[in-house]
Amino acid sequence: MMRTRIAGTGRAVPDKVLTNDDLSKLVETSDEWIRERTGIRERRILEEGRSTSDLAAEAGRRACATAEIDPKELDCIIVATISPDMPMPAVAVTVQQKIGAGTCAAFDVSAACAGFIYGMSIADAFIKNGQFQRVLVIGVEILSRVLDWTDRNTCVLFGDGAGAAVLMASPASEGRGILSTHLFADGSGMPLLNIPAGGSMEPASAKSVEAGRHFVKMQGKPVFTNAVKNISRAAQIALESNGKSPADVDWVVAHQANLRILEAVAERVAVPIEKFYLNIHKYGNTSSASIPIALDEAAHEGKIKPGELILMAALGAGLSWGSALVRF
Ligand code: UT7
Secondary structure, three states, X not given: OEEEEEEEEEEEOOOOXXXXXXXXXXXXXXXXXXXXXXXXXXXXXXXXXXOHHHHHHHHHHHHHHHOOOOHHHOOEEEEEOOOOOOOOOOHHHHHHHHOOOOOOEEEEEOOHHHHHHHHHHHHHHHHHOOOOOEEEEEEEEEHHHHOOOOOHHHHXXXXXXXXXXXXXXXXXXXXXXXXXXXXXXXXXXXXHEEOOOOOOOOOOOHHHHHOOOOOOEEOHHHHHHHHHHHXXXXXXXXXXXXXXXXXXXXXXXXXXXXXXXXXXXXXHHOOOHHHEOOOHHHHOEOHHHHHHHHHHHHHHOOOOOOOOEEEEEEEEOOOEEEEEEEEO
């Protein structure tokens, strides 16, 4: 029996830092409000002239280096993103070229903040059924390009970044790897968080641009409530499916959307907040990139060690959500 192991991780975040004080010069907000309501202190913004595939390729290259494989050995590249270089083709094919992979399979996954867990789950299925042995999964967002910088309800929350993991087949007898993944969606939540224009429903036009319809729109409160409920339930399902208790968990690497969401999840799942790896203060909400950035940081800081039990969970636009339990 084969299992899917996380063989290496990598991340890439832009150098440019945008602080809460910087934002208070753009919209009516304050460092105090943003810190107290979200836990965010600053976020990274990609410089002009670079795009989603640049950051994704950087993170992907680093994950390959950590996994000690040449990108040419990859069988598949999956990029989770809702802020691609362009509507078509997939970011993954440009990443394939930029990292010098061969003609391996390459495609994108659109599941917003849950994108990395969806991508990992697809990679796990490919590896378990024997189709692929080495899959690069990248979560990347350049949300700064799709934010309305006059809307304080959204522009203070998000940031840019990329995180990646190389997933590889490894004998189940080693005990390490993805124990299970659990994916969910509820399309009735579509109106709560979306980018209304720029697709077939509302093609880009001078009018749509003028009305800012190609920017992120969010009803924060109902998304918050759904996030607490569904992330908690998905985390519990991951534990129950593997006969594990909250005390067995070494680290929770959950989507970093709001510190208050994570505190509420910690209480519901009965895993102390001290076991949650937190970096929302530095990067804000980087959507599909948030879990792989956190995972890579935690691994490189020596916090998460090989063999430890990691619980992952996320919820975002869709609404789409999911969880994974991994023996790192
Ligand atoms: O990645 C997955 C998807 N996203 C999320 O998970 C985000 C989920 N939602 C949230 O994190 C929170 O709902 C927010 C952080 C977006 C908002 O926090 P809240 O506690 O739900 O605030 P609110 O929207 O109820 O607004 C409270 C007040 C309002 O003023 P009034 O009506 O009470 O006078 C807002 O107008 O805060 C005001 N407000 C702000 N004030 C200063 C909203 N945004 C800001 C701001 N600065 N940036």
